[in-house]
Amino acid sequence: MFKSLSQLASAHRRSENAGVTSVCSAHPLVIRAALRRGKLHGQIVLIEATCNQVNQYGGYTGMTPVDFVVFVEAIAREEDFDRDRLIFGGDHLGPNPWRQLPAEEAMAKAEAMVIDYIQAGFTKIHLDASMGCAGEPPALDDDVTAKRAALLAKAAERAAKASGFALPNYIIGTEVPVPGGADHELTEVTPTGPDAARHTIAVHRARFASEGLQDAFDRVIGIVVQPGVEFGNENVVEYRPEQAVALTKLLDSEPQFVFEAHSTDYQTVESLSALVRDGFPILKVGPGLTFALREALYGLDLIASELDETYGERSLAHALERLMLEKPGHWASHYHGADDTLHVQRHYSYSDRIRYYWTEPEAVAAVNTLMTALNGRDIPETLLRQFLPGLPVRPADRSNPEAILIAAIDRVLADYAAACGW
Structure with a gap:
């Protein structure tokens, strides 16, 4: 050591x-x-x-x-x-x-x-x-x-x-x-x-x-x-x-x-x-670490959309899109192309400039809404396989979204x- x-x-x-x-x-x-x-x-x-x-x-x-x-x-x-x-x-x-x-x-x-x-x-x-x-x-x-x-x-x-x-x-x-x-x-x-x-x-x-x-x-x-x-x-x-x-x-x-x-x-x-x-x-x-975190957050966003009809469709992803469009300073000079290309880059680029937004109040609120929707709710293994394939999640952690996020980071x-x- x-x-x-x-x-x-x-x-x-x-x-x-x-x-x-x-x-x-x-x-x-x-x-x-x-x-x-x-x-x-x-x-x-x-x-x-x-x-x-x-x-x-x-x-x-x-x-x-x-x-x-x-x-x-x-x-x-x-x-x-x-x-x-x-x-x-x-x-x-x-x-x-x-x-x-x-x-x-x-x-x-x-x-x-x-x-x-x-x-x-x-x-x-x-x-x-x-x-x-x-x-x-x-x-x-x-x-x-x-x-x-x-x-x-x-x-x-x-x-x-x-x-x-x-x-x-x-x-x-x-x-x-x-x-x-x-x-x-x-x-x-x-x-x-x-x-x-x-x-x-x-x-x-x-x-x-x-x-x-x-x-x-x-x-x-x-x-x-x-x-x-x-x-x-x-x-x-x-x-x-x-x-x-x-x-x-x-x-x-x-x-x-x-x-x-x-x-x-x-x-x-x-x-x-x-x-x-x-x-x-x-x-x-x-x-690379916050990219893995974002992958897991977006996977849980899709899972919550499937499990909870009151959650909305991809509530977290839509909130981040609004936020990044309202405050483009962290990405506008780094991403280039047509509107559809810029949309993909904002969310999925390896440079992961979305990482600068997670502390914004709107993003914090959206993540908290996601955590509330899933805390204590057992996520079926089949949904994990669908939206977070290959992520090692212990059965005991399927109702703990924070543990799932940490598992995604830890995989890296x-x-x-x-x-x-x-």
């Missing part, structure tokens, strides 16, 4: 196929499912928040870093999960939420955000200052990125030492898939070149040393690279190990590091296992657990 993420590199050097699932979601049922699986196997659970999702101004969840920690810890207490095995990570921490501002102003806000993350108890910090701010190119070169990453690390180190919290582990590197998935069909994704990854490490190492941050750099445990995986609205690009051989060999000469794999959603368990074997033991997943988490050596 891993007790620290810093053990991942040595495990890889010993050819131990051991990894950790990075759960990138703020949905309470996703977090509950992850904690239950972690408790079942006695494993650490890594929960991550992004700079847009959680920051000092609330992000799109409305939560500050300390709010997010309190929120997750409350679920952990309900699940009787050992707090010592719960790790909080901050993803893409940098100026991205404020990149429309001049660099100096955006970086000041990014430093304040990193300090808040550290003071809230986050111990895994992905430093990402790769994006250009006002008047700059969209993507910055390694030298500028490393300089700004070092400034953020310096702020994090000061905050950790002043607050008495454990000094954090860091992730560097920014060559990642499009956040939330691509908005077009993909056929192939080229892995990061080994020379590019090597240069990223070298530039960061030199910059950290020049800033007196050698101790902090010694706690850089991983680098984000593109292993050749991605998902679009309608398709998934599977990991092809043979295409990443040159990249993965880099770890032989950089034993301090492992790779962090973003957008591993919808990969098969075989592909996830190959990623861990090849040096990508940190597997980030988010939309089980693949990650298997790939990570659980």
Whole structure:
């Protein structure tokens, strides 16, 4: 059992196929499912928040870093999960939420955000200052990125030492898939070149040393690279190990590091296992978990329509359609096509941008109506087979819709657990 993420590199050097699932979601049922699986196997659970999702101004969840920690810890207490095995990570921490501002102003806000993350108890910090701010190119070169990453690390180190919290582990590197998935069909994704990854490490190492941050750099445990995986609205690009051989060999000469794999959603368990074997033991997943949740919610929506004539026909799906049309901000720039195509994408896209709507009052009310319709009502096995085929639901849980939703999420988490050596 891993007790620290810093053990991942040595495990890889010993050819131990051991990894950790990075759960990138703020949905309470996703977090509950992850904690239950972690408790079942006695494993650490890594929960991550992004700079847009959680920051000092609330992000799109409305939560500050300390709010997010309190929120997750409350679920952990309900699940009787050992707090010592719960790790909080901050993803893409940098100026991205404020990149429309001049660099100096955006970086000041990014430093304040990193300090808040550290003071809230986050111990895994992905430093990402790769994006250009006002008047700059969209993507910055390694030298500028490393300089700004070092400034953020310096702020994090000061905050950790002043607050008495454990000094954090860091992730560097920014060559990642499009956040939330691509908005077009993909056929192939080229892995990061080994020379590019090597240069990223070298530039960061030199910059950290020049800033007196050698101790902090010694706690850089991983680098984000593109292993050749991605998902679009309608398709998934599977990991092809043979295409990443040159990249993965880099770890032989950089034993301090492992790779962090973003957008591993919808990969098969075989592909996830190959990623861990090849040096990508940190597997980030988010939309894939809420996609499974939405599948189960819509399946239960159909079941309630069959069982309860007062419920209405697909009440939940219709409520979400109205909500997304009234508030298109989370999907309009990501989905493209005719009206019927947009309708399908709103509800069924792999990028799962419907996940941003579950906390809206209208969506909460619709889900509560669905839960009320099914709570305590035994769902016939035949209806489960019809609308949730293949989902393992225990007979005792057929009258507990929340348990059914968690089972759907856990089916995805089980693949990650298997790939990570659980």
